[in-house]
Amino acid sequence: MHDVIGNDHVEPADFRAAARTQISFYNVTTFVDQKVTYLQPMNNGFSATVENGTTYTARKVILASGLKDDLPNVPGLGDAFGKGIFWCPWCDGFEHRDQPIGVLGNLSDAYDSVKELHPTLNQDIRVYSNGTNNTFQLERITGKDKNWNAVFQAYNVTIIDKPIQNITRVQDGSVIQDQGSRAEFDKFQVYFTDGTFQERGAFITNYATSQASDLPSQLGVGFLGSKINTTAGGLRTTVKGVWGIGDANSDNSTNVPHAMSSGKTAAVYCHVELAAEELARISGNSAKRDLINDRLAHEHVEQQMGNEIEDIYNRLRRR
Numbered sequence: 001m002h003d004v005i006g007n008d009h010v011e012p013a014d015f016r017a018a019a020r021t022q023i024s025f026y027n028v029t030t031f032v033d034q035k036v037t038y039l040q041p042m043n044n045g046f047s048a049t050v051e052n053g054t055t056y057t058a059r060k061v062i063l064a065s066g067l068k069d070d071l072p073n074v075p076g077l078g079d080a081f082g083k084g085i086f087w088c089p090w091c092d093g094f095e096h097r098d099q100p101i102g103v104l105g106n107l108s109d110a111y112d113s114v115k116e117l118h119p120t121l122n123q124d125i126r127v128y129s130n131g132t133n134n135t136f137q138l139e140r141i142t143g144k145d146k147n148w149n150a151v152f153q154a155y156n157v158t159i160i161d162k163p164i165q166n167i168t169r170v171q172d173g174s175v176i177q178d179q180g181s182r183a184e185f186d187k188f189q190v191y192f193t194d195g196t197f198q199e200r201g202a203f204i205t206n207y208a209t210s211q212a213s214d215l216p217s218q219l220g221v222g223f224l225g226s227k228i229n230t231t232a233g234g235l236r237t238t239v240k241g242v243w244g245i246g247d248a249n250s251d252n253s254t255n256v257p258h259a260m261s262s263g264k265t266a267a268v269y270c271h272v273e274l275a276a277e278e279l280a281r282i283s284g285n286s287a288k289r290d291l292i293n294d295r296l297a298h299e300h301v302e303q304q305m306g307n308e309i310e311d312i313y314n315r316l317r318r319r
Helices: 012-024 107-117 135-144 148-154 215-219 256-283 285-317
Strands: 036-042 045-050 055-058 061-063 067-069 101-105 125-128 158-160 164-171 187-192 197-200 202-206 209-211 242-244
Touching: 036 215, 061 215, 061 256, 101 107, 101 197, 107 125, 107 135, 107 148, 107 202, 135 148, 242 256
Parallel strands: 061 242, 101 125, 101 202, 125 158
Antiparallel strands: 036 045, 045 055, 067 209, 164 187, 187 197
């Protein structure tokens, strides 16, 4: 795992286990190790049924259901995904810098990865478009940049459009690595249907993503493309009482720090709403409205103070 300060190269499972242990110290949570199979709105709340048949009720729901990568049916690709085959050059590219790299995906999508990789990370780049090059792809990449072919030539990028039969990982970069430079030396052989093969040290993928769970659809939340629509403010969805966090939502950020931050944001807004509703229950509806307005006013003041401090700093720096 990368990008989380203080936890570089920590195994994701270990990170999650530590987080779970630390959350348990507060004694205000209950972990249910069951998959939610059915989630529906009900009167003033929600009903969640898990795979063993138990049903739970809740006043609010925070969806942290994630995305999945829609990988093509290429043997070996899924097995090595995240192990030398990755989609984000800023999360895993440094460990495979200055190595022969392959870019997997349609030509028009692969173009963006080529520009991200060259020249700061990799200069030996081959695009493997798996027999998908056609008039539509050429029109699409030309629409992005009419000079794309000149860019590929300047970067010495080779396009291989032969259908891929399988990808085999023949060397494990988690074992073969240089601790001093943090370099990992995976090795792959990509075999084509014509019987030939080529070797690469790593791959960047360019494939579509989709919701990893059907729970958002069960609740009836709105979507922007394939992402949960959370443009209502505070990461709220289009369904009252439901929030969407992490890469499943529509703010288009997909790293771990973002997921953690969005979880905190949604939790705060959720807590404020619960407190407002409880106060309204015992004091009347006006109290609910006043509490929310007070909170929003407080946030506005904090924002203005932050903006003023930044303006003062910028003025002093220009002197």
